[in-house]
Each structure stands twice: as structure tokens, then as C-alpha cells.
């Protein structure tokens with residue numbers, strides 16, 4: 113999956129290029145509150161414009177459920193793009209309709225336009241062949257640069273590639289180069305750190321990583337099912353009883369493969385889950401094998417922070433996905449912060465999966481000290497599971 117052609121492997125001069133971006137930005141009252149996804153897309157767009165392409169951008173935004181709904185219009189994105197690119201980026205009134213067709217037909221080299229929200233059509237998420245064909249008919253080349261939706265087989269993320277030469281943009285190229293290398297040929301020791309609420313979300317990730325890593329670290333809510341698998345009682349902590357056997361198997365698999373599997377040795381507990389989530393909370397630290405029956409583990413304890421940070425410090429490659437505790441509460445964010453800090457301080461290649469851990473790294477100010485922060489939550493998890501992502505598999509091989 114890593115051997116895919118990129119924009120630099122194809123002649124784009126004088127061509128119309130359809131680029132699938134991830135412009136699914138947060139909006140409040142019609143104003144973009146975080147434009148990092150737009151800024152992230154600029155290198156690919158600028159490369160195409162500088163090399164004589166006529167650029168037709170497309171993306172989804174929110175969940176308009178297959179109907180035209182101007183609440184989900186990409187108009188604020190078009191305005192922001194015009195600002196960053198310094199040229200007008202016109203927004204078509206539709207996606208594959210008359211206006212889009214006319215504007216695409218008239219578009220010249222060095223010009224850029226944006227189609228309306230692809231999810232205004234239910235056919236998009238159904239990967240409808242006719243819809244994909246119409247979308248493809250607007251252009252000569254397809255570029256996918258939306259990693260966040262690369263695990264979805266939709267018309268604009270995969271279907272169009274049936275009708276056009278298909279290559280990746282710089283964002284997807286970086287994802288597959290950095291994560292692909294980590295999984296296929298990592299600099300060792302290779303340490304993976306998993307957290308988050310549920311074991312059930314990460315069963316296949318754990319299973320796949322156990323065949324690749326030297327050390328697997330498990331924190332967050334999912335750690336308690338592992339502690340239960342070791343025979344400890346976990347009080348009121350998150351526990352998935354149906355997965356205890358699975359965790360036991362994973363402990364055995366780690367031993368059999370010679371993988372060091374690190375679990376919390378102490379935990380920060382409270383009488384109950386904070387409500388609201390950032391409410392003041394009284395906590396105690398207890399050893400992981402002595403969680404009181406009436407308490408709930410909500411973060412890794414100080415000894416665990418040190419244990420995990422030491423493992424990250426001696427690694428050459430670190431992959432991290434999922435917070436170590438209920439980091440939304442400042443009192444329970446210390447574990448997640450310690451891991452983010454350890455990655456920032458380590459000389460290793462550091463890769464942070466999307467979603468909560470990526471947001472935590474950014475908000476704690478460690479963003480620029482991490483080798484690669486993935487732009488996709490679900491997509492990066494599926495990548496770590498070793499699955500083939502439809503939005504990447506559909507691209508032409510080198």
C-alpha cells in the first residue's frame with residue numbers, strides 16, 4: 113500500500129485535476145473555528161497550480177444526509193482558500209450538476225474551484241458508480257489527499273479512481289510513507305502505546321501490533337480489562353467482561369512473541385466519573401492490583417507515567433493512539449500529558465494517531481515536536497490494524 117504514485121509522478125500540466133480534500137472543518141455560526149485542515153491541503157494544491165493544472169477541489173462537510181442543505185455549504189472554505197492561495201476560488205452551486213460542469217469546463221491552468229459538499233448526494237457514501245463517473249467526467253486526473261476518509265469506499269474517495277488516473281497528494285503520501293515504514297520496516301526498538309476508552313475498538317490493532325513491536329504499552333480505560341485478565345479486581349473502572357479472555361490471549365501472545373507488554377502499575381482513582389467531565393474531583397493513587405471496590409480508575413499513576421516515559425525514551429520508533437486517562441479533566445490529564453511529553457523529548461520517530469491523542473499533543477503545545485501527527489482518526493487505526501484502506505488501494509502503483 114506504500115508504493116503509490118503521487119502528484120509528482122504524473123504530468124499535470126494543462127490537465128484538469130480533481131482533488132479530494134478533507135475540508136471537514138469545525139464551524140460555529142458559519143465561521144471556521146480551526147482551519148488546520150485547509151492549511152494542511154495547501155501544499156498539494158499549490159504544487160498542482162504551480163505546475164499548470166486547473167484544480168477542481170471537492171470534500172464533504174458534516175453530515176447533510178444526502179440532501180442539499182446550505183447549513184453544510186463549503187462557502188466558508190472557498191473564502192478561506194481564496195485568502196490562503198491569493199487567487200479567487202469559486203464555489204460551484206452543485207457537485208455534478210450544470211453549474212459544476214460549466215465552471216469545470218471553463219477552468220484554466222493555474223485556476224482553482226471548489227465543488228459543493230459531495231455529501232449533498234446520497235450516492236457519495238453509497239459509492240454509486242454513475243455518480244463517481246459523473247464526478248470523474250469533470251477532470252482528467254484524480255488526486256486523493258483526504259486521509260481522514262481514506263478508510264471509506266465512497267464515490268469521491270475511491271469510486272472515481274475507476275475512471276481516471278489516480279495518485280495521492282502530499283498529505284496521504286506522508287501518512288503512507290511514515291506509518292507504512294513504521295509498520296513494515298521500523299527502526300527498533302519499536303514501541304506502541306495504546307489508550308482510550310474501549311478495548312473492543314482496538315482488538316485488531318493490538319493483535320496486529322503484537323506481530324510488529326518490541327514493546328506494547330496499554331493505558332487508558334482499556335487497561336482495566338487487561339488488569340482483570342491478570343486476575344486483579346478493578347473496582348468500578350471501565351471493564352469489558354466479554355473481552356477478558358481476549359486480553360488473556362493477548363498477554364499469552366505477547367509472551368510467546370517475546371514482546372514486552374506494559375500495563376499500569378498504579379492508577380489515579382476517584383469515587384465516581386467526573387460530571388460534568390471537567391468538574392473538580394478528588395483523587396487517590398493506588399497500586400494497580402489494589403483498586404478499591406468503590407473506586408474507579410481514571411488515569412495512570414505517577415509510577416506508570418515514569419515506566420511508560422522510560423520505554424518511549426529508549427525507543428527508535430513510537431506509535432501512540434488513545435489517551436491514558438480522562439484527559440478532558442485537568443486533574444486526570446497528567447498521564448496523557450506525560451506520554452505526549454515523553455514523545456516530544458524522545459529522539460525517536462514519533463507517530464501520533466488522529467483523534468484525541470493528536471488533539472492532546474496539539475493543545476499541550478507538543479505538536480511541532482512530533483514526527484508525524486496523523487490527519488485521520490479511524491483511518492490511522494485501520495492502518496495500524498494492517499487493513500487495506502480503499503482510498504489508498506484505489507491509487508495507481510508506481
Ligand code: AMP
Nearest residue numbers: 308309310332333409410436437438439
Ligand atoms: P477513544 O475514543 O477510545 O480513543 O477514547 C477516548 C476517551 O477515553 C476519552 O474521552 C477519555 O476520557 C476516555 N478515557 C480514557 N481513560 C479512561 C478511563 N480510565 N476511564 C474512563 N474513560 C477513559
